[in-house]
Amino acid sequence: MTVDRRRVTTVLVALLFGVFGSLLTSAPASAHAALTASDPANGSVVPDAPNRVTLTFSESVQLIAGKIRVLAPDGSRADQGEPTVSGSEVTIPLRTGGGRGTYLVSYRVTSADSHPVAGTITYSVGAASTPPSADSEADVTVDPVVKALIPVGKYLGYAGLILLVGPVLVLALLWPHRLDRRGPGRLIWTGIGLVVGSTLLGLWLQAPYTLGSGLFDVTVDDIRTVLGSTFGAVMLVRLGVVTAAAFLLRPLLTGPGGGESRLDLALLGVLGVAALATWPLTGHPTASPVAGVSVVIDALHLGAVAVWVGGLVMLLGFLLPRANGRELGAILPIWSRWAMAAVGALIFAGVVQSLIEVSNIDGLINSTYGRMILAKIGLAAVVIGIAAFSRKLVNSRAAEDSPGPLRKIVMAELAIIAVILGVTSFLVQEPPPRTVQAAEVGTSTPSTISETLTSQNMSLQVSVFPAKVGNNSIHLYAYTLDSKPLPVVEWKATASLPAKGIEAIEIPLLRITDFHAIGDIALPQAGEWTFKFTARTTEIDQSNLTMTAKIS
Incomplete structure (x- = not known):
């Protein structure tokens, strides 16, 4: 038992820190809204x-x-x-x-x-x-402490999900009756603790995260507001589902053979699906153009990861060291089929989600998000190759008598999965191409040239839009020197480009109000254009003003 416990501890530490280490140092995922x-x-x-x-x-x-x-x-x-x-x-x-x-x-x-x-x-x-x-x-x-703790809570929750779903499935359907269940039981209780802890931490952090306040500047009203939001409701559902699952798991985790019933296992399956759905309902899939599809696909993706990686941990930490050749002969072929099904689900879910987020070849090749997806595809191909080799080894029955080679293959699979999740840690922080495009539209400033010209009698506000070759709109606003609207009786304006030999072009102006006039002009070439304005305010008073503007 000492050797087994040491081996299990080593596997869990390697999984949690190797797989999730890079995740914990990442910033919170970029928001999809722009x-x-x-x-x-x-x-x-x-x-x-x-x-x-x-x-x-x-x-x-x-x-x-x-x-x-x-x-x-x-x-x-x-x-x-x-x-x-x-x-x-x-x-x-x-x-x-x-x-x-x-x-x-x-x-x-x-x-x-x-x-x-x-x-x-x-x-x-x-x-x-x-x-x-x-x-x-x-x-x-966002407060830097809150910013650092959010990914900690998120990915400890993912670790808990892996240590919960896969081990429960293996323990319920593949575990030999003669083997003690206390080791896997501790693993599963650890998973439950991580999920519950990460959920409570997420509820607390959501308040300062949304408000922009400090970690401990949270009031009861702030928590009440979070609990009343969609995010809070989904997190409360997760806590309820995990608590109910913990009660149903007790018979499964007690003694050889367990005391679970078929009804308990069926209810656990329903609760497992409900729990998986709470992750996409508080994340990016809800912001997808096809939210319903993205939520289902993301839940499928999480479930496949939890079954596959959690099952590999059980296989490496418990079954291969403890089960005999006859038991492995019964278990390994079934597990091999499960693993292939999980990999297939991962590939399917990944392709669909990528099509939703990237949508075109240009976004796949010329964006950081797309290139990370290509990296994941390459790594997934390597894992599939390793899994295919392990399946071949299982089918040959060689692993029943000598599980050492299979153990090495499983460790290689976990190592590649760690790299894949490391890439994913950066991917989830990178906004997809569709979000980047929306953000660029929202943050771009109109290319308006705006200048204020002054003379002895007036202040003239001039706006040129879009300040590019082609049709442009001119807005003129006349004010007194103390910023009060100044009525203008007659407006005149011209535009010229001396460097290119373009003489003054008259700009037709239309009076909109006493102090506001607009006009349109087609500017044929780029360069430093000279604009001259004449504003007559009385029969004998007028102001002549000049400005230059770069037209691109």
Whole structure:
């Protein structure tokens, strides 16, 4: 028994630290939600103060109390009342009569996959100014201690799942009656403890994670809010399922032969499926374009990993050292079929999930996410080759009399699986191509050129959009030197490109209000264009202003 216990301890330590070591040092997975649009647009200049700001995300989001605000140019709060959310659109009501200058919108919401999504955008009324610099940075960060502990909780939970599902299946269906069950029992209780502990830790960490607060800055109301969320409900279901399974497992873990009934085993199977489903329901699959398919596929993936790796641990740590040749002759062929079925399920689930997340060849080849998937495919091919060799060894019956070679093969399988999960640890942190594209759309600033020109009598705000070769829109806003709207009787404007010999082109302008005019012009070439504006404010008073702008 001393040798067996030492061997089991070695196997478990190697599995937990070799397989999950790189996972524990990773940051939390990137959120799938991304800001795709806003009104006013990020970086834009609008003539009049809006009565609301609208934020549109790539998936549905939930609000976090007190974590959305709009700051006026003087640093005061420009928002009023509570923001509202409808699916993926958040609406923030604003105070009326906002002044000129640049406004800062800071937001922090929870995405469908339970991750906080935070950031800032700016827009300007009339003319750009220095953005307000309140403590908005604190609203978009995650406490580093919380950030480090989240993957610890997640992957200890995965380790618990592996040490629970696979060993229970082997103990219930393949374990010889004459062998003692105390060793596997300790393994299974360890798995239950890891799952329960990681779930409780996850519930605690979700509060500071979503709020951006410190690890111990959690109040009872914060925990109550987490428990009332979708994330909290799913985690409570996981705790209930694991607790019920623990009671049903007691007969299976007591003494040779156990005292389990067929009904107990059937109920354990149902509870196992329910427990597996709680992992994708609190993660990225819920944010997938086809969430129902992704949840089922992810649960299948987790179940296959738990059966395969957990079964290998039982085989290496207990069955190969303890079972005799006759028992191994009965057990190994069955286990070999199970392993091949689990590998097949892994391949199927991986292919489907990759197609959902990557969707095209370019994303597979030219993105970090896609290249990691290719690395996993290569490693999986190696494992399949090793598994095929072990199956051949089992079919030849050589392992019954001399299990040493099979033991080495199983250790090789676990080693390659450790590498695969190491790659996965980085993969789950890397946003898939579809998310990167959405984020790029949301964070890109419109290519608007905005300048304020001044003369002795007026201040002229000029906006050129999109500042590229082709059709461009020109907006002109006239103000007095103390930033009050200045009526303009007549507008004139021209554009020229002296470096390319392009003479002045007249820009037709249309008066929209007393102080606002717009125009459209086709700019045929890139370069430093010269824009000249004339604004006549009375029969005898007018201002001539000039600016240059780089058109790309």
